[in-house]
Amino acid sequence: MNTSSTKRMVLFCRKSPYGNALAREALEIALATAVFEQDLAIIFSGDGVWQLQPQQNSAEIHVKSQQKLLAAFAMYDLNEIYVEQEALELRNINHQELSIAATLIDRQKAAELCNSADIILNF
Amino acid sequence: MQLSLLILGSPYSSQSVATALRFANAAINSGHQLYRIFFYHDAVNCANALITPPQDEQNIPEQWQQLAKEHNVDLVICIASALKRGIINDTEAKRYDKQASNLAENFEISGLGQLVDATIHSDRLITFGP
Numbered sequence: 001m002n003t004s005s006t007k008r009m010v011l012f013c014r015k016s017p018y019g020n021a022l023a024r025e026a027l028e029i030a031l032a033t034a035v036f037e038q039d040l041a042i043i044f045s046g047d048g049v050w051q052l053q054p055q056q057n058s059a060e061i062h063v064k065s066q067q068k069l070l071a072a073f074a075m076y077d078l079n080e081i082y083v084e085q086e087a088l089e090l091r092n093i094n095h096q097e098l099s100i101a102a103t104l105i106d107r108q109k110a111a112e113l114c115n116s117a118d119i120i121l122n123f
Numbered sequence: 124m125q126l127s128l129l130i131l132g133s134p135y136s137s138q139s140v141a142t143a144l145r146f147a148n149a150a151i152n153s154g155h156q157l158y159r160i161f162f163y164h165d166a167v168n169c170a171n172a173l174i175t176p177p178q179d180e181q182n183i184p185e186q187w188q189q190l191a192k193e194h195n196v197d198l199v200i201c202i203a204s205a206l207k208r209g210i211i212n213d214t215e216a217k218r219y220d221k222q223a224s225n226l227a228e229n230f231e232i233s234g235l236g237q238l239v240d241a242t243i244h245s246d247r248l249i250t251f252g253p
Contacts, residue, residue: 009242022131025163028235029163032236032238033239033242035236036239036243038242038243119242119247121129121248121250122250123131
């Protein structure tokens with residue numbers, strides 16, 4: 001058990017943006033963990049991979065841009081970002097055309113990341 | 124083990140909140156400690172003092188309060204989520220010039236820092252919902 005004040009955390013982002021508040025709220029938690037200097041890995045899987053679509057324009061629906069929020073993550077040293085290969089393939093999304101740099105992983109690797117984490121946050 | 128729960132669902136709309144309650148009680152009965160229950164997204168509605176369920180249905184806010192009173196469990200709702208959904212205490216009501224407040228007893232309003240604190244002090248964090 002890790003009893004230190006820095007935990008290894010994995011945040012699963014499985015919700016598509018704009019259709020509900022959870023996608024954004026998950027990222028707010030990511031920022032909070034960064035502010036408290038935790039060691040966070042973010043995995044986009046399932047419908048969460050839609051969050052990485054480029055050219056998002058949310059002004060017309062009067063909500064903040066998920067893309068802009070994600071683009072700011074580098075500033076908070078939130079650089080360990082993964083995207084699930086199976087989820088991209090199922091949705092016919094090209095890994096080369098994502099809005100941010102995300103390491104392509106398969107489900108096996110995602111499971112390994114979970115196994116070595118102290119805390120898993122599930123959105 | 125020391126556990127914390129992250130709850131996302133709305134009581135009465137999602138089964139997940141009732142499940143979380145049963146899990147919380149089972150955890151305590153099994154000898155685990157609950158460090159904090161963090162209510163985020165729609166789950167902040169659990170802290171609405173105005174909730175009035177039918178007599179023949181479980182009273183979810185009351186059950187959370189019972190957990191807090193009997194086992195000293197820390198119940199925290201996220202301020203950003205709460206303000207958006209109209210769950211406010213006297214301080215926030217005054218700050219935003221609202222006619223009334225509705226935060227139920229035993230619940231506290233705070234920020235995401237309390238969630239991160241919970242992960243730091245817990246062996247496991249379990250997410251329920253939405």
